[in-house]
Amino acid sequence: MLSVTLDPSGTFLTLESTAGPQRFHAIWLRDNAQDAETRAPGNGQRLIALRDIPADTRIAAAEIAPDGALQVRFMPEDKTVRFDPAWLAAHAYDHAAPTARGWLPDGIQAWDAGLMAAVPCGDFAQLQQGGAPLRDWLGQIVRFGFAKVVNAPVEPGALFRIVDLFGFVRETNYGRHFEVRTEVNPTNLAFTGLGLQAHTDNPYRDPVPTIQVLYCLESSAAGGENMVVDGFAAALRLREENPEEFDLLADHCARFEYAGEAGVCLTSRRPMIELAPDGELTGIRFNNRSCAAITEVPFDKMEAYYAAYRRLGEIIDDTAMELTFRLEPGEAFVVDNTRVLHARKGYSGEGTRWLQGCYADKDGLRSAHDAMCREGVLEAAE
Known part of the structure; x- marks a missing residue:
């Protein structure tokens, strides 16, 4: 089951799933919108620069749609964008930063x-x-x-x-x-x-x-x-x-x-x-x-x-x-x-x-x- 909670400031939301809570900032979500006005459908490249997104972007509303997508309305653009929760989970950044110098990412295996x-x-x-x-x-x-x-x-x-x-x-x-x-x-x-x-x-x-x-x-x-x-x-x-x-x-x-x-x-x-x-x-x-x-x-x-x-x-x-x-x-x-x-x-x-x-x-x-x-x-x- 998915659920979403909006912070009163509108600066971030929290997506709850079986994997645990993950927070996402409003500006990050808006920058990563996948709609046709933001991204080219053919190659996925951005059609806008960061300067085209209002610096005071906030989340006005967020809900889980009947089909399971996360639906977010941004202000002051009054723009609604749908997000795939699986994509968000794969790109989540709300985790502790590595503390040890010299860490290796997943998929890289040291050997002797x-x-x-x-x-x-x-x-x-x-x-x-x-x-x-x-x-x-x-x-x-x-x-x-x-x-x-x-x-x-x-x-x-x-x-x-x-x-x-x-x-x-x-x-x-x-x-x-x-x-x-x-x-x-x-x-x-x-x-x-x-x-x-x-x-x-x-x-x-x-x-x-x-x-x-x-x-x-x-x-x-x-x-x-x-x-x-x-x-x-x-x-x-x-x-x-x-x-x-x-x-x-x-x-x-x-x-x-x-x-x-x-x-x-x-x-x-x-x-x-x-x-x-x-x-x-x-x-x-x-x-x-x-x-x-x-x-x-x-x-x-x-x-x-x-x-x-x-x-x-x-x-x-x-x-x-x-x-x-x-x-x-x-x-x-x-x-x-x-x-x-x-x-x-x-x-x-x-x-x-x-x-x-x-x-x-x-x-x-x-x-x-x-x-x-x-x-x-x-x-x-x-």
Whole structure:
């Protein structure tokens, strides 16, 4: 049963349901009206600006209509708007603010080496068909920050077909894609046989490429196994061990730089642990190769900052935090580059190891996933 109570001031109402009471302000409700004069029926975008809504908007009356909708009359416009209670419940904001810095929203799951028993993975042929397999694979990337692809074609440029599943390639100074194999006089250590510490790519960019795809074409060299580490899990472990060290890495900017080729000097100034204003853990930037001189930390905190930086690196290097797998030709993995660090073990000069990589953007991936989820909900409701 639904019921509604209007505050005598008219500035807010309280909607009572089996889930408990939820308060909504008059100005918020008016701004979120779904009527055809306020929102375009086709795409849901607002047709008015906030300046078009009277600053002294109040609720004159509110009731539950016979069909279960919440009906609200606003003054001074004398405008009546209907609201879906289910929509209001999904967008309710009358709840306690998070108190812990570094909280994760619903749908995001931190992980460690225990995920090795169930590595997120999708079969390329099934993914190309769309539908539930693609939706679920994209959902795994949203939840865990990475997923593998298997049984894809072994041909140069096939990595673009993976990006086509959810978005568009982001071109950089490395080109539309880049080759990962041993080179003479490489412009980047990624193009050698050296082992690499787990890292996020391109922290020297603003914004960073938020999705990375690495696609295997040849893999006969000894070694070279790929590793991934959940940067969110590493940051939360640091917070649990030492909240002060977590705060140091979240409250002060590091500097990152890349100037390894002619005409390129990329720099950024961002914290290694990025938080939203309300404390949500939103990003990790960690790359020992690209970290420039850190100058944003006060003198009296620099030693403690370096201790925190060292400890985060030790946590990232802990084998209990990593998943390790070998990519075979026709296999790839996709990572959320704002969260999941990737690495590889060193490999010998015997045999070959050839991967191609490219970047894309997380908004496209999330858009594809969310659109498929909404379409599924609508189909189930019909």
